[in-house]
Amino acid sequence: MQDTAQTRGYRRIATEEAWAPAELVQRYLKLLESGTHNDPGFANLWGFFGQSSSPRARDLLHRIQDMEQRRLADMDAAGIDMQLLMLTAPGVQMFDAATACDMAISANDQVAEVIRRHPTRFAGLCAFAPHAPEAAAREIERSVNRLGLKGALVNSHTQGEYLDDQKYDPIFAACEALDVPLYIHPNSPSPQMVQPFLSRCLDAAIYGFQAETGLHVLRLIVSGVFDRFPKLKVVLGHLGEGLPFWLYRIDFMHAGIVRSNRSEGVKPLLRKPSDYLRENFWYTTSGMAWEPSIRFVQQNMGHDRVMYAMDYPYQYVPEEVRAMDKLDLRPEQKHQFFEGNAAKLFRL
Numbered sequence: 001m002q003d004t005a006q007t008r009g010y011r012r013i014a015t016e017e018a019w020a021p022a023e024l025v026q027r028y029l030k031l032l033e034s035g036t037h038n039d040p041g042f043a044n045l046w047g048f049f050g051q052s053s054s055p056r057a058r059d060l061l062h063r064i065q066d067m068e069q070r071r072l073a074d075m076d077a078a079g080i081d082m083q084l085l086m087l088t089a090p091g092v093q094m095f096d097a098a099t100a101c102d103m104a105i106s107a108n109d110q111v112a113e114v115i116r117r118h119p120t121r122f123a124g125l126c127a128f129a130p131h132a133p134e135a136a137a138r139e140i141e142r143s144v145n146r147l148g149l150k151g152a153l154v155n156s157h158t159q160g161e162y163l164d165d166q167k168y169d170p171i172f173a174a175c176e177a178l179d180v181p182l183y184i185h186p187n188s189p190s191p192q193m194v195q196p197f198l199s200r201c202l203d204a205a206i207y208g209f210q211a212e213t214g215l216h217v218l219r220l221i222v223s224g225v226f227d228r229f230p231k232l233k234v235v236l237g238h239l240g241e242g243l244p245f246w247l248y249r250i251d252f253m254h255a256g257i258v259r260s261n262r263s264e265g266v267k268p269l270l271r272k273p274s275d276y277l278r279e280n281f282w283y284t285t286s287g288m289a290w291e292p293s294i295r296f297v298q299q300n301m302g303h304d305r306v307m308y309a310m311d312y313p314y315q316y317v318p319e320e321v322r323a324m325d326k327l328d329l330r331p332e333q334k335h336q337f338f339e340g341n342a343a344k345l346f347r348l
């Protein structure tokens with residue numbers, strides 16, 4: 001029997017799938033060549049994908065810019081019914097705020113147009129410029145209300161800054177008011193922390209992404225963002241960037257820091273750190289197609305919070321889809337994993 005959404009009983013929705021307009025790639029290359037940036041993590045990441053002659057880099061650069069022919073063929077070959085598209089890391093966040101705002105608007109218009117042509121195959125999250133918080137909030141609202149995008153995406157730090165600073169509150173306020181999720185996707189470690197990662201090439205997806213993004217999320221929680229925005233919904237890739245494994249220790253140590261009044265930057269919270277991670281967060285499996293880890297996160301964060309993601313084109317491995325099909329799940333849990341949770345959270 002042919003394998004289709006009808007025969008298997010659910011769509012496979014992949015929830016962390018990257019794209020890049022040619023203009024973004026060109027601007028990354030210009031930035032690299034001019035050296036007018038202060039971000040060694042960016043240089044190592046896009047120096048490789050943008051400038052290396054290796055087959056992996058050449059192939060990736062082609063796939064990430066192709067929105068229809070090759071992407072749809074790859075999805076068909078792997079059995080992916082729908083991709084949730086997002087502008088690849090670090091998105092527009094490397095550019096000055098005015099340029100970043102213009103680039104985000106243009107990227108959001110372009111992705112919305114592709115989605116209009118293939119409404120059953122694609123949905124998308126919007127890009128925005130965090131370093132222009134008010135304009136970012138307006139662009140999130142425009143993207144959701146006028147373009148039909150399903151939420152917003154940020155690639156962790158923006159030129160070394162983290163979103164726990166209250167000047168970024170308009171971004172959280174917009175997501176909460178629109179009731180759409182904010183996907184916190186990795187970026188390379190910020191310039192302040194990247195140095196010891198570099199000489200062993202540990203700065204990108206192998207480990208540095210999760211160190212950077214896990215740190216960012218803990219800064220948000222500990223600073224009280226979710227007490228100010230209790231209905232805010234956040235999505236993390238890579239099974240939560242390691243945080244689900246750390247719940248017990250984070251709660252234990254955080255309580256001690258609060259009790260002993262150890263830091264100006266840590267005030268009492270309304271809930272335990274693990275409560276926010278269980279109640280305000282959702283998790284995708286991008287790049288983590290390994291049953292023991294997936295089972296751990298499903299058991300500890302809830303089957304209703306874990307969603308399938310491939311991380312196309314960075315981890316386009318059709319065999320991983322087959323491995324996910326074999327997860328030891330009840331039919332209704334399998335449905336939640338591949339379709340139900342994403343359909344509900346992103347309204348797909």
Ligand code: 1DF
Pocket residue numbers: 018045088089090186204205237286287311314
């Ligand atoms: C890589 C991985 C690059 C992921 C990404 O965006 C990315 C990589 C530049 O392999 O270098 O999104 N990922 O999410 O795992």
Ligand code: MN
Pocket residue numbers: 016018185237286311
């Ligand atoms: Mn990714």
